[in-house]
Amino acid sequence: MTQTKKPKKLWRIIAVSILALLLVASATANYSLYTLNQRLTEENEDTKSVIRKLQLEIMQLKEQIKQMEQSRNPNAPRPDAVVFTFDDGPYRSYSPGNSTEHTEIILDILKKNNVRAAFFVLGCQFDEEQVGSGGTLEHYKKWVKRVVDEGHTLSIHDYNHVPYWKQSKKELEKSFEFTAGKIREFTGTLPSKYVRSPGGSISEEAQAYLKQKGFRHVYWDIEAEPLNLKTSGGFLDHSKNEIAQGKRGIILMHDRNASGYLADLIKYLNSKNIKIVSLADWDRKYGLPKTPYKSQTVRF
Ligand SMILES: [Zn+2]
Numbered sequence: 001m002t003q004t005k006k007p008k009k010l011w012r013i014i015a016v017s018i019l020a021l022l023l024v025a026s027a028t029a030n031y032s033l034y035t036l037n038q039r040l041t042e043e044n045e046d047t048k049s050v051i052r053k054l055q056l057e058i059m060q061l062k063e064q065i066k067q068m069e070q071s072r073n074p075n076a077p078r079p080d081a082v083v084f085t086f087d088d089g090p091y092r093s094y095s096p097g098n099s100t101e102h103t104e105i106i107l108d109i110l111k112k113n114n115v116r117a118a119f120f121v122l123g124c125q126f127d128e129e130q131v132g133s134g135g136t137l138e139h140y141k142k143w144v145k146r147v148v149d150e151g152h153t154l155s156i157h158d159y160n161h162v163p164y165w166k167q168s169k170k171e172l173e174k175s176f177e178f179t180a181g182k183i184r185e186f187t188g189t190l191p192s193k194y195v196r197s198p199g200g201s202i203s204e205e206a207q208a209y210l211k212q213k214g215f216r217h218v219y220w221d222i223e224a225e226p227l228n229l230k231t232s233g234g235f236l237d238h239s240k241n242e243i244a245q246g247k248r249g250i251i252l253m254h255d256r257n258a259s260g261y262l263a264d265l266i267k268y269l270n271s272k273n274i275k276i277v278s279l280a281d282w283d284r285k286y287g288l289p290k291t292p293y294k295s296q297t298v299r300f
Helices: 002-071 101-111 135-150 169-187 204-213 230-243 262-271 279-286
Strands: 079-090 094-097 098-100 120-121 151-157 249-253
Touching: 079 101, 079 279, 101 135, 101 262, 120 135, 120 169, 135 151, 135 169, 151 169, 169 204, 230 262, 249 279
Parallel strands: 079 120, 079 249, 120 151
Antiparallel strands: 094 098
16 A cells, blocks of 8 residues: 555655646746837837937938028029139149149148049040150059049049030040049049030030939039130139139139149138038039030031
C-alpha cells in the first residue's frame, strides 16, 4: 500500500508545480502584452506628432510659395539688390613679360568681399587643342574648380562663342555636351541649369530646346561694359551711373574687363547699401529678365 501512495504524492507535486509554472508563464505573458500595448500606444502618439509637424511644415511651404509667386509680379517693387554675372571666361591675357590672371583676380575680389557670382564659361577654354586667350588648360582647370569650390554658379555660355540662333540643334547639343563634360571632369559637378547665349538673344527653336533640357536662359538688366567704352574707369562710371538711375538686377560683365573695376564697383554698392545676391536667389524671388528673340539663321 505504501508503495502506491508514494508515486501518487509525487504526481501531485509535479501537477502542482506545472500548474504554478503555467500560472507564472501566463502572468508574464500578460504583463509583456500589456507593456507592448503601452509601447505601441506611445509610438502611435509619436507618429501622430511627426505627421502633425509635417502638415504644419507643408502649410508653411505653401505660404512661402504663394509669397514668392506674388513677388514675381513684374509690377512689384524691386529690391535694392544686384547679381554679378561674368561671361567669356575663364580668361588670362598674356604677352612676354606681362600676364594678367583675370579670372583669378575676380575670384580673389569676390572671396575677400564674401560675394557669390555666376560665371558663364566657354567650352573651348577646356579643350586642349583650342585653349586660348593667353591661358593654358592648367590655369583654366584650376580656376573653374575654384568657381565651384567657392560657392559660385558655374554655367555654360557656349563652346566657341556662337549665338544660339546661329547654331543647329546638333551644334548646340555638341557645344553643351562638350562643355558640361569638361566641367564635370574638372570640378566633379555638372554646370548649373542657367545658360546664356553669346550676345544675349535666342531663337524660339533654341528656347524650346533649352526648356526641354531643363535649362534657363539668363539675359541681363544692366550692361556694365558697352562696346563704345574701353577702359576700367569708363566701365565703372557707366555702371555707377546705371545704378544711380535706379537700375537693379542682373549685371553683365566679362572676366577680361571686370578684373580692372570690380573691387571699386563693390565699394560703390556697399556705400549705397545695395546688396549683391546670387543668381539663384534672385531667380527664386523675382524671376529672370525677358530674353530678346531673333530668328534662326540655320535650320534647327
Ligand atoms: Zn560672351
